[in-house]
Amino acid sequence: MDSYRCCAIAGIFLAVFLICLPMFSQGSTGRILGIVTDQSGAVIPGVTVIIRDSLQSGLPWGVNDTTTDFGGTGEVTAQNTTGERWNFFGSPADFKTSKSLLNTNDGAGGIPYFPGISNADCLARATAAGPLAVASLTNLGCYAMGSSVLVPPAYGSYGTLGRNVFRSMPYYNWDLSVTKAWKFRERVTTQFRAEFFNVLNHPNISNPFGGPGGDNSFTDPSAAAGSSFGFRPETPDVTSSNPVLGSGGPRAIQLGLKVIF
Secondary structure, three states: OOHHHHHHHHHHHHHHHHHHHHHOOOOEEEEEEEOOEOOOOOEOOOEEEEEEEEEEOOOEEOOOEOOOOOOOOOHHHOOOOOOEOOEEEOOHHHHOOOHHHOOOHHHOOOOOEEOOOOOHHHHHHHHHHOHHHHHHHHHHOEEEEOOEEEEOOOOOOOOOOOOOOEEOOOEEEEEEEEEEEEEEOOOEEEEEEEEEEOOOOOOOOOOOOOOOOOOOOOOOHHHHOOOOOOOOOOOHHHHOOOOOOOOOOOOEEEEEEEEEO
16 A cells, blocks of 8 residues: 555544544544545545544442342342442542553552551541541541542441442544455456454553442442452453453454355
8 A cells, every 4th residue: 555545544534533532521533535546636446444432421330239238228238229428528520430440559559548547637527527427438438539538437337429429431542444346247256354443552541430230340339449449450341241343352353255147
């Protein structure tokens, strides 16, 4: 492929990016069809370039503590329970899932965890809520990032955090397909296809809850205790046990040859 054709394909990439960028915050799926020309500007017959993009803003997730029965009702182990909440102070944006959470907590990952009363901001919040809140903090610790903290509620009470107030990482994926067809006589056509799934080889990280097929392994702050709370170190295809091309896994290349007669 000469430099002119490479520039043509690069131009198609740029066009897709500029078209879809304004819609990124809401999520979108787009497809653009292109052609390849030679140095004279003439269209090369039988060559087609298709680019497909999937862009989606981060999905919500929240705290699902099914380990500690703060209220003493026994409902944390009930069927279809969503667990108990903790108390959150600050901005939910501080707890947004990002790749920076991969190696926190001495390599365990997740939102930074502080055992016991080791974090001054958490201790101040617990002290203001009374001795049972301090006891809860002493046993379970807290999470802090940016200017925000997540602390356990006092024993005998419920946490005040709303449902699904945090956001996971955005998802974006680009697939590329290039085809070339040759026609032999009138009734026979041969088509060669090269397909690139996740052509940019961009890693997409799962929502902490995981979505369909997910669980609260990474959204239960009591059970996590500093081990990857708020960060699921998997791509969506691994979480759902569904290794479908283009669903978050590494770049995959597929070549095909078809004869039509």
